Amino acid sequence: MTSPTPQPLALKILVGVALLGLLYMGRDVFEPIALAMMLGFVMAPIVHRIRRLGLGQAPAAIVALLLVGAVVGAIGSVIVGQLGDLSQELPRYENNVRQKIGTLRETMLRPLQEVQGRAGRIVGDLGPAPSAEPAAPQPADDGASVSLAGQLVAAVWGPLGFVGVVVLVLVFALLEQGALRDRLVRLVGGRDLRAATSALDDAGQRLSRYFISQFAVNAGVGLAIGGLLALLGVPHAAVWAVLGGLLRFVPYVGFPAAALLAGAMAAAMVPGWELMLQTLAVFLAVELAAAYVVEPQLYGHTTGLSPFSVVVAAIFWGALWGPVGLLLSTPLTLCLVVAGRHVPSLAFLDLLLGDAPALDLSQRFYQRSISGDAVEILADARAFLKRKPLAAYCDKVVMPAFELARQDFERQQISPQQQAAAQRVILQVLAELTRSPLPARRRAAVLDGSGLGLRLRRERESVEGRWQGPLDVPPGSLMLCVSLPDPGSELSAELLVRVLRSERLDARHATVKELAEVPPDARADAVGVVFVVCSGEASAEDVGALDACLAQLPQARVVALLPAQMAAQPPRDPLSSERHHHTAYSFEEALSLVQRRPA
Numbered sequence: 400m401t402s403p404t405p406q407p408l409a410l411k412i413l414v415g416v417a418l419l420g421l422l423y424m425g426r427d428v429f430e431p432i433a434l435a436m437m438l439g440f441v442m443a444p445i446v447h448r449i450r451r452l453g454l455g456q457a458p459a460a461i462v463a464l465l466l467v468g469a470v471v472g473a474i475g476s477v478i479v480g481q482l483g484d485l486s487q488e489l490p491r492y493e494n495n496v497r498q499k500i501g502t503l504r505e506t507m508l509r510p511l512q513e514v515q516g517r518a519g520r521i522v523g524d525l526g527p528a529p530s531a532e533p534a535a536p537q538p539a540d541d542g543a544s545v546s547l548a549g550q551l552v553a554a555v556w557g558p559l560g561f562v563g564v565v566v567l568v569l570v571f572a573l574l575e576q577g578a579l580r581d582r583l584v585r586l587v588g589g590r591d592l593r594a595a596t597s598a599l600d601d602a603g604q605r606l607s608r609y610f611i612s613q614f615a616v617n618a619g620v621g622l623a624i625g626g627l628l629a630l631l632g633v634p635h636a637a638v639w640a641v642l643g644g645l646l647r648f649v650p651y652v653g654f655p656a657a658a659l660l661a662g663a664m665a666a667a668m669v670p671g672w673e674l675m676l677q678t679l680a681v682f683l684a685v686e687l688a689a690a691y692v693v694e695p696q697l698y699g700h701t702t703g704l705s706p707f708s709v710v711v712a713a714i715f716w717g718a719l720w721g722p723v724g725l726l727l728s729t730p731l732t733l734c735l736v737v738a739g740r741h742v743p744s745l746a747f748l749d750l751l752l753g754d755a756p757a758l759d760l761s762q763r764f765y766q767r768s769i770s771g772d773a774v775e776i777l778a779d780a781r782a783f784l785k786r787k788p789l790a791a792y793c794d795k796v797v798m799p800a801f802e803l804a805r806q807d808f809e810r811q812q813i814s815p816q817q818q819a820a821a822q823r824v825i826l827q828v829l830a831e832l833t834r835s836p837l838p839a840r841r842r843a844a845v846l847d848g849s850g851l852g853l854r855l856r857r858e859r860e861s862v863e864g865r866w867q868g869p870l871d872v873p874p875g876s877l878m879l880c881v882s883l884p885d886p887g888s889e890l891s892a893e894l895l896v897r898v899l900r901s902e903r904l905d906a907r908h909a910t911v912k913e914l915a916e917v918p919p920d921a922r923a924d925a926v927g928v929v930f931v932v933c934s935g936e937a938s939a940e941d942v943g944a945l946d947a948c949l950a951q952l953p954q955a956r957v958v959a960l961l962p963a964q965m966a967a968q969p970p971r972d973p974l975s976s977e978r979h980h981h982t983a984y985s986f987e988e989a990l991s992l993v994q995r996r997p998a
Contacts, residue, residue, distance in 0.1 A: 419719070422720075430720050431561055433727055434565050434723060435569040435572055436568075437730050438569050439572040440607065441614075442463055442569075442573060443573075446463045446576065449462050449463055456577060477637065477641075478637075481635045481637055482635075482638065485638065580599065583595075584599060587599070598740075601741065606730055606733060606734075609729065612694075616693055617645075617647045620643060620644055621644025624639060624640045624643045624644075624681060624685055625637055627681045628661070628681060631665075631678065633661065633664065633678055635664075639657065639660070639661040639664070642660065642661070643658070643682065649726050650728060650729065654686060657682070658679055658682035661678050661679075662675045663675075665677070703737070703740075703753055703754055704736060713728045735752060736749050736753045739752070760783065760796045761795070762803065764796050764800040765800040765803045767824070768825055769804075769817040769820060769821045770820065771821075771824055773828055779796075780828065784832070788987075788990075789897070789898050789901040790898045790987045790989075791986075793898055793986045794985045798894075801890070805887075829894075829897065830858065833897040852886065852889030853889055855893045856889075870918055870919075870921050871920075872905060874922070875926075875927035876927060877905050878905060878926075878928045878929075879906075879907055880892040880895050880896050880908045881910070881911060881914065881945065882909075882910050882932045883911055883935065883941055885934060887962070888932050888935065891932050891960065891962045892932040892960075894986065895932060895960060896908045899993070914947070914948045915944070926954075927954075927956065928956045929948075929958070930989065931945060931973060931974060933959065933960070933970050933972070933973045936970075937973035941973065945973060945974070956980075956981070957974065957978065957979070958983055958992050959973070959983070960986075960989050961984055962985070
């Protein structure tokens, strides 16, 4: 079976441009359809609950439409009544409005007019003298006048027609909900019904959670604003509460518009500016509480959109479809993210717009290290260590990052500057995380670990002494980490020492060749555990040195640590199968063997 031929990039760009052009040119058709389909998602749970009562799809859809229409009509009638009362009260505030307009004109417009007048006089002096001939009168255009009734019909016909199309499409979408879903599954999935069903279920669940959460938050915002404005004495607080809750569905511009309208009404009520400032403060405080306290707890990452993608989506859809696009920007972008998660050719949409991290922690560690950025690595590490121990961080982040570094180093894809920057960052990060002395700034050797493990040890020895601590210790309390003479083993052994010390265990690091250097006044019974760290092939000489060392420590437990990430091939156990010992393949496993009581 032949694999499909990949499409060239130019063809994909042309298809994307054609789709954008189609969406823009056909916005008069697509806008009401998209709005009706989103309203259908909102009403789908209501229809589903009504169907549980035993009604069919059509009766349930009709009942749901009647219920929603009744609620909207009741709210609309209340708002219309409030607006009627407000229009009758406006003449009482005429003096306050005139006074504030005069104040604004004196403080803001008059200086601008003076500057404009002076600039005009200067420009007039530089220009030619005006002609003395009066301009000929223009004949009146009788055909340009339009009757008031015609203007009213022209102004109302467009919105009414748009609303009518939305309602019509919504009615048929609810009546044919099951059939439309089946057609969409067949169109999207073809013969793979499971994948199409999974994608549609994912989109439906995310949209439902988004709409329900948004409705709950906006309703709470409206209630809070209405109550606070009523306490301040702002008339018709219900109007501004409903207006704030409804306009909050329009991202970024709707809620500020409601706040400005309410502030203007408060400014017209009293001579001073205190009530207007208090009204604006109420809107600001409620919005901050909703945006930074309630919504993060309620939404979490249920929508799957990053905050940056929400802003970009509002700009994009607002420019493409105007106010309707701004209203539907988040749901439409959410559908694109779901498509990117289930359609391989659209995976870039999930990468660009989704909330999933583009790089995992190990990739971020490696990328930040070669760029010399220790600050972000430390921030990620501290966040990780709040949940898990240092051993897990070394296993899941540090060691995979070293594996990425080793692969790039073997392919000679890392420059000497990147190698030096990476070693400086790694030394600084490990010193910070393990509270060890900060490394001196010396030129690094290579990135794959050559000299890095021993250099980390020397930094500790500069403070702790040659033997990395006192020799007069209780019997069985010392843990000796022996590394084979290769960069990966030395680095893994030094990391193991720091992991053990993070658990308040006395761990020391020595290479195989250093085993012959016995410290003065050292006691063999002080060693309780011997870790043999191997990330490559052990030579016969190294195996002999290990056997000689372990023969002098018969009371010590022996653990072979074989970190597979530090070698191109899986390491082999350097210890003989005849010797009783444990084998660990990660720092967490090695730590658990130490903390476990010996049998």
